[in-house]
Amino acid sequence: MKVVKWFSGSLTTMFLLASCVTINIYFPAAAAEKAADRIIEDVWGPETAPVEKTGSSEEQQSTLAQPNHGEKLAIQVLNWLVSPAMAADANLNISSPAINTIQSKMKKRHNQLKAFYDSGAVGLTGNGLITVRDAKAIALKDRNTVKSLVADENKDRNALYAEIARANGHPEWQADIQATFASRWVKNAAKGWWYNTGGTWQKK
Amino acid sequence: MKFIRTWLIFCAAVLLAWQSVAVSSEQIKITIGSWVFEEKQAENLDFNLTLTDAGIGIKATADVLNFAEPIGQLNNVSLSCNELQLKTQQYACLKGSLAFTHAKLASQKIQFSIKAKPETANYIVSVKGLKLAEIDISLQAELENDNWHVLLDSPTASLKNITTVLSAYLSDENIETLTSWSYEADLSIKAELSGQKKQLQYAKVNLATSTLNLSDEDGFFVAENTAMLLDLDLKLINHDWQWQTDMMIDDGQAYGEPVFLDFAESALSFSGKGVWQTDKQKLLINQAKITQQDIADLTFELESDLKIVNSLKLTTSKIDIQKLYPIWLQPFLAGTAAANLELSGITSAKFAMRDDDYQLTIDLDNIFIEDADGKFGFYELNGQTGWTNTSEPLPIELSWQGGYVYAVQLGATEVIAETKLSQLDIQETWVLPIFDGELQLNGFSLKRSDEQTQWTFNGLLTPISMESLSSAMEWPTLHGKLSGVIPEVSYKEQNIYVDGALMLKLFGGTTVIRNLQLEQPFGALPQLYADVDINTLDLETLTQTFDFGKITGKLDGQVHKLRLSDWQPVQFDAQFVTPEKDKSRRRISQKAVDNLSQIGGGASGILSRSFLRFFEDFSYQKLGLNCKLLNDTCEMSGVGEAEQGYYIVKGGGLPPRINVVGYTRRVDWPDLIERLKSVSQGPGPVIQ
Numbered sequence: 001m002k003v004v005k006w007f008s009g010s011l012t013t014m015f016l017l018a019s020c021v022t023i024n025i026y027f028p029a030a031a032a033e034k035a036a037d038r039i040i041e042d043v044w045g046p047e048t049a050p051v052e053k054t055g056s057s058e059e060q061q062s063t064l065a066q067p068n069h070g071e072k073l074a075i076q077v078l079n080w081l082v083s084p085a086m087a088a089d090a091n092l093n094i095s096s097p098a099i100n101t102i103q104s105k106m107k108k109r110h111n112q113l114k115a116f117y118d119s120g121a122v123g124l125t126g127n128g129l130i131t132v133r134d135a136k137a138i139a140l141k142d143r144n145t146v147k148s149l150v151a152d153e154n155k156d157r158n159a160l161y162a163e164i165a166r167a168n169g170h171p172e173w174q175a176d177i178q179a180t181f182a183s184r185w186v187k188n189a190a191k192g193w194w195y196n197t198g199g200t201w202q203k204k
Numbered sequence: 205m206k207f208i209r210t211w212l213i214f215c216a217a218v219l220l221a222w223q224s225v226a227v228s229s230e231q232i233k234i235t236i237g238s239w240v241f242e243e244k245q246a247e248n249l250d251f252n253l254t255l256t257d258a259g260i261g262i263k264a265t266a267d268v269l270n271f272a273e274p275i276g277q278l279n280n281v282s283l284s285c286n287e288l289q290l291k292t293q294q295y296a297c298l299k300g301s302l303a304f305t306h307a308k309l310a311s312q313k314i315q316f317s318i319k320a321k322p323e324t325a326n327y328i329v330s331v332k333g334l335k336l337a338e339i340d341i342s343l344q345a346e347l348e349n350d351n352w353h354v355l356l357d358s359p360t361a362s363l364k365n366i367t368t369v370l371s372a373y374l375s376d377e378n379i380e381t382l383t384s385w386s387y388e389a390d391l392s393i394k395a396e397l398s399g400q401k402k403q404l405q406y407a408k409v410n411l412a413t414s415t416l417n418l419s420d421e422d423g424f425f426v427a428e429n430t431a432m433l434l435d436l437d438l439k440l441i442n443h444d445w446q447w448q449t450d451m452m453i454d455d456g457q458a459y460g461e462p463v464f465l466d467f468a469e470s471a472l473s474f475s476g477k478g479v480w481q482t483d484k485q486k487l488l489i490n491q492a493k494i495t496q497q498d499i500a501d502l503t504f505e506l507e508s509d510l511k512i513v514n515s516l517k518l519t520t521s522k523i524d525i526q527k528l529y530p531i532w533l534q535p536f537l538a539g540t541a542a543a544n545l546e547l548s549g550i551t552s553a554k555f556a557m558r559d560d561d562y563q564l565t566i567d568l569d570n571i572f573i574e575d576a577d578g579k580f581g582f583y584e585l586n587g588q589t590g591w592t593n594t595s596e597p598l599p600i601e602l603s604w605q606g607g608y609v610y611a612v613q614l615g616a617t618e619v620i621a622e623t624k625l626s627q628l629d630i631q632e633t634w635v636l637p638i639f640d641g642e643l644q645l646n647g648f649s650l651k652r653s654d655e656q657t658q659w660t661f662n663g664l665l666t667p668i669s670m671e672s673l674s675s676a677m678e679w680p681t682l683h684g685k686l687s688g689v690i691p692e693v694s695y696k697e698q699n700i701y702v703d704g705a706l707m708l709k710l711f712g713g714t715t716v717i718r719n720l721q722l723e724q725p726f727g728a729l730p731q732l733y734a735d736v737d738i739n740t741l742d743l744e745t746l747t748q749t750f751d752f753g754k755i756t757g758k759l760d761g762q763v764h765k766l767r768l769s770d771w772q773p774v775q776f777d778a779q780f781v782t783p784e785k786d787k788s789r790r791r792i793s794q795k796a797v798d799n800l801s802q803i804g805g806g807a808s809g810i811l812s813r814s815f816l817r818f819f820e821d822f823s824y825q826k827l828g829l830n831c832k833l834l835n836d837t838c839e840m841s842g843v844g845e846a847e848q849g850y851y852i853v854k855g856g857g858l859p860p861r862i863n864v865v866g867y868t869r870r871v872d873w874p875d876l877i878e879r880l881k882s883v884s885q886g887p888g889p890v891i892q
Binding site: 093095096097098101102105134135136140141143144147148150151152154155156158159162163166167168169 | 419422423424426428457458459462464466534535538539543544724727728729731767769770772774775834835836
């Protein structure tokens with residue numbers, strides 16, 4: 001019986017060891033949301049919708065990390081072992097010369113794009129980019145200007161997501177950062193702007 | 205066309221019926237319940253014939269008149285003519301009226317005149333007031349035996365009404381396409397048609413509008429307030445239609461994804477002739493010309509089965525590229541490196557295609573290209589370039605007088621190459637002057653597959669002086685040479701990989717750059733990756749160059765995992781240390797000690813305040829500094845651990861010796877850069 005208990009305890013620890021490593025490189029979703037909000041607020045300016053308090057991902061993390069009594073000790077030991085690295089990862093740095101350059105380009109471009117968000121001509125896609133949603137809402141002579149604004153914006157957005165991931169030493173986070181931004185752009189969007197969710201366009 | 209034919213057959217049929225029952229009498233009234241004759245059938249026919257001053261008056265009514273298709277059934281038919289003239293073998297009605305209702309033609313009330321010679325089957329008919337879906341139509345028709353000739357005029361026809369009429373004769377598929385478009389136009393139509401029996405043999409159509417508005421469902425193809433004139437001639441010869449057309453659009457705007465045309469600024473005309481082969485269902489355009497006023501002429505020949513283009517030959521005139529680019533090139537280049545160019549010069553092109561094979565040649569005459577953001581530019585670009593997927597090679601000869609890519613200056617060069625099978629290969633070594641050196645490219649090969657461009661070459665970089673390079677990069681003036689043998693440079697998926705090594709002869713040592721990779725060189729944030737190894741730099745030369753304060757000895761170093769984002773260093777793992785086997789004299793001056801301690805986070809001028817100020821320099825055993833840069837923070841360390849810090853300089857050898865210890869382990873990278881700048885610009889410690 002003791003053997004079984006020892007074996008199951010060891011197995012739990014091994015499992016935790018493995019899972020703890022996973023937690024250790026877990027994408028800092030809450031930090032990413034805050035970072036995204038800061039950038040979005042700067043790019044779009046304060047006139048867009050007020051930022052809603054985030055918390056879903058923090059809850060998600062704490063739910064994931066809810067161990068039973070027997071597992072707590074192992075987690076504490078492992079946390080102690082890996083704590084310095086964890087501390088560094090908890091925040092997401094979004095300030096580097098490259099990020100600042102992109103951000104200021106996007107901010108400048110927003111002055112031109114805003115009217116097209118307002119009119120519904122341009123909408124937010126589900127993957128953190130933008131697209132011409134309703135070409136008919138744009139005068140013929142302005143169509144290619146808008147198309148090129150959209151192409152430039154997407155080029156910058158893709159570069160921004162990649163750079164935040166790289167600047168934080170985790171290029172593999174790019175997709176997560178893009179997904180976080182995708183939801184935060186929508187959350188921060190002004191009333192009346194259009195966004196795509198699951199292939200359907202919706203108006204805020 | 206079917207309406208006109210329908211109408212003519214109908215008129216002829218009514219007249220034939222009329223002719224069959226016309227009997228001379230002062231007043232005759234005939235009532236027939238049901239009558240079948242030839243292919244016609246009538247019900248409740250009433251004829252009233254009266255003699256008038258001008259001839260015979262006739263009034264005929266029928267509840268139903270049935271004709272063979274395409275006329276079909278007419279209801280409530282009423283026909284009257286007050287001036288019926290009956291002569292030998294001919295009759296005429298100079299002023300008549302006809303009313304009926306018809307399933308497709310709706311209710312009609314028309315005025316007509318007719319001159320008929322039944323013996324020779326010759327009829328001349330003139331009709332006014334025919335309304336087809338609210339379109340007023342006047343027509344004159346002449347029929348002789350089976351031949352007919354019609355002149356048709358409709359000064360104000362609405363396009364919407366025309367399509368309503370036509371929809372009765374279109375397939376469901378065509379109707380579906382029509383309903384997905386919105387369109388509106390007032391048209392003036394004149395047509396001359398002639399044919400035999402049911403077969404149209406000649407048509408000449410003149411169409412004019414000043415208000416054409418149309419758009420597809422998504423707004424990808426739109427015309428707004430377009431003014432258009434169209435002439436079309438069709439002639440049936442041996443079952444094939446020979447056609448000739450002239451079209452001119454000189455007002456309004458149009459957008460066809462992604463091209464925008466403003467016809468008021470530049471009128472567009474099209475003229476062409478060709479054949480529609482009915483049995484093969486093939487369209488041949490033998491000779492066609494599109495002219496965009498003041499911009500370009502384009503002549504072409506085409507063969508198509510309407511689903512695909514089987515062959516095409518196209519030639520452009522000499523075009524001012526400055527006018528061509530914003531309309532015809534830029535819209536296709538959004539988001540690419542060529543999205544925003546400033547151009548001048550003349551270009552022309554030829555394109556030939558048959559089935560899947562094509563050849564494109566482009567002539568360039570004194571072209572100037574510059575990226576609006578100043579990322580690249582080329583001047584006096586001349587020659588011929590092209591592309592083909594066939595096995596027949598096309599020669600390419602291109603030259604330019606100068607150019608630049610970012611800060612890299614390019615000199616005059618000429619490329620001799622050929623293209624075949626979707627690939628371009630240089631025929632001779634391409635010598636590309638860079639600053640005062642040369643990049644010799646051998647085996648340059650470019651291909652496109654799956655919409656991706658790839659190229660490779662191997663090359664040799666002959667020495668470039670660091671003076672010219674450092675000046676272009678706005679660095680402090682450096683002395684030395686950059687050269688390299690490059691086994692392979694390749695470009696794939698917007699990334700450039702440099703295999704092999706670039707060698708820098710700098711400060712008496714050798715610096716080797718390996719694993720050089722460039723991601724999206726013209727993207728929003730170009731990324732450069734490299735590993736740099738530095739061997740036995742002479743510190744004396746280095747410190748003199750930067751006015752750092754004299755240090756003698758050698759220095760080894762490495763900057764691995766270097767990443768530049770937008771050409772700024774953002775990540776690396778750098779280590780600099782005195783080589784183990786260095787036998788040279790190792791001395792460090794007061795100024796250098798002070799500067800090094802500043803870099804390490806210490807205060808400046810400590811030495812000058814202590815007794816050590818009496819010594820000009822100090823001997824050292826080892827010096828070194830490491831910086832691991834990530835996230836704008838430099839993790840610093842030195843040549844060994846000291847109490848609460850790390851040694852940057854470890855004293856040794858003959859006294860006086862000195863240790864420099866750094867205490868700050870995490871340094872803000874922008875701060876560090878500032879410190880380095882102030883060190884190299886500062887006056888240094890004051891020795892009293």
